[in-house]
Amino acid sequence: PLCDLSDLALFGARPLFDAPRHVNRPQAPDRAVFDALLDQVWDRRWFTNDGPLVQELERRLCDYLDVPHCVLTSNATAALDLVIHALGLEGEVLLPSFTFISTAHLLHLRKLTPVFCEVGADMMLDPADCAARMTTRTAAIIATHVWGSPCDIDALQALCDDRGIALLLDAAHAFGGRYKGRRLGGFGRAEVFSLHATKAFHACEGGLVTTSDADLAARLRLTRNFGFSGPDRVECAGVNAKMSELHAAMGLANLAGFEDSRAAAMRIHGAYARGLEGLPGLRLKSPPPEEENNHHYLVTEIDAAGFGMDRDALLALLTAENVWARRYFHPGGHRSPPHLGHSPALPRTEALCARVLLLPAGAAATSEEVAQICRLIRFAAARAPEIRAAAGA
Ligand code: T4K
16 A cells, blocks of 8 residues: 555565566467467478468468568568668658667668658657658658557658658557558558567567568568579579568467457556546557557656656656656657767657656556556655655655
8 A cells, every 4th residue: 555655665665566567568379379380380390481381471461451562571670671772762761769769770770861850749750840851862751650550641651752752661569550441551662560579469579561562572572581582593682581480480379369469458558547547747648449559558648747756757666666667769869879969959859758658568567457556656646746855865
């Protein structure tokens, strides 16, 4: 029970949880399903190089995402690298600063210039800010469906069409979501999903490119495998960005359980919505039902004035209780090496980076644990001035 400041771990009490509750607890598929797939791999002795499970997973994903071409890779960063290379991008690429750092790093390593743009009210790439930062050297826009919600695809596509440049979509968070009724994966020149263990649908490690461009898909199939089109025939330069059969087995087993885990994550979101309802200074991001969001991220924004303490103070309090909340994507790509100092200030992004706090979502906490976390957060808000004073002392 939380009655006094001395009940908080910050001030010496036993933490609320004995072990860390992470923001994320990867989906673990039914072992029987996974083992049966592994038996197939063992029997065939075919472990990688466009194996039957990779091909089956690609087919199933084409069906589920309703896209003509799915190309699996070793991870999403490698997938995006192959796409950038296939499109022959040169010059500047517009991207949000408020996204995972991988895209900016990749552009940098490939001698492209990342041009960081501002967020809109939806935490996503602001098309108007993109338009203002376009130059004759702009080669593409890479936008992210942050937290699994679709970015403003129509506005960004219109901008790209005007300039005759490619729109690429980072769908790492967005498996299963929809935009205007259609599944994400079917937009832009290509979309790239991450199948990393921390993602809603995963293969331990993995990446996926979806596209309706048959030539691009064919090119990616070559370049993910050293450019080989046959046993001793090389068509072009390529790297090793292949997915193994073991990873594909994990993907197939997880795909079978995806809708169940989405439903469970939605229930956890509902538990937070009830537990945090009406709390001043805390905004819970709640995607509308038509998005079919995977609810894999539990995203809050803390307004220091309304809540009584700032996001970082709340983070410290929660971490002490073994609630390992995270402040993704602090401090923002434009303020992270090696990009730091090569971009103008982005005040809206910086303000957002100071407010966002992710809490344990999906399978990372039970409904009862969510209720405990919500009570803790309410206590923090109610006693904020005293906590601030005691923590500062
Ligand atoms: N675009 C976006 C928008 C992305 O978010 C990402 C990846 C990419 C592109 C690139 O995709 P990939 O090239 O990776 O396919 C993690 C992931 O490593 C990274 O893949 C992911 N984004 C990013 C948002 O999250 P960290 O630094 O947060 O990882 P870590 O180890 O702190 O794990 C997060 C939480 O999950 C921890 O609290 C512990 C828990 N966890 C993690 C793993 C790996 C587990 O409970 N079990 C596990 O096996 O980057």
